[in-house]
Amino acid sequence: VSGSLHYFRVPHQLWYDRLLKLRASGINVVSTYVPWNLHEPHVNHFNFEQDADLTNFIQIAHELGLYVNIRPGPYICSEWELGGLPYFTLGTPADNITLRSSDERFLLHVERYFGVLL
Numbered sequence: 782v783s784g785s786l787h788y789f790r791v792p793h794q795l796w797y798d799r800l801l802k803l804r805a806s807g808i809n810v811v812s813t814y815v816p817w818n819l820h821e822p823h824v825n826h827f828n829f830e831q832d833a834d835l836t837n838f839i840q841i842a843h844e845l846g847l848y849v850n851i852r853p854g855p856y857i858c859s860e861w862e863l864g865g866l867p868y869f870t871l872g873t874p875a876d877n878i879t880l881r882s883s884d885e886r887f888l889l890h891v892e893r894y895f896g897v898l899l
Contacts, residue, residue: 869890
């Protein structure tokens, strides 16, 4: 049985408690999105600390006997700004980059991010 807990919406100090409560309710899989714009707020500036420490979230889930279903996007929707896409993927108005497509300029950003995330 799966439930969702978006680590980026919960302060990292509360992850253990919230995951423990999921486990106690009979859930054995926790699903979470991974918002790109949280982890790469500016081009080539990556953040995986504190509330963005995805590895720690996964480790806590593992300690509690939970499987983790990672949903890395790049687009996550999740009522999150620009669906989790960083502002810089838009380029400039003159660039006319098509997001969420096979536009090579967009895919270059995706490949760089996935190269770090995965």
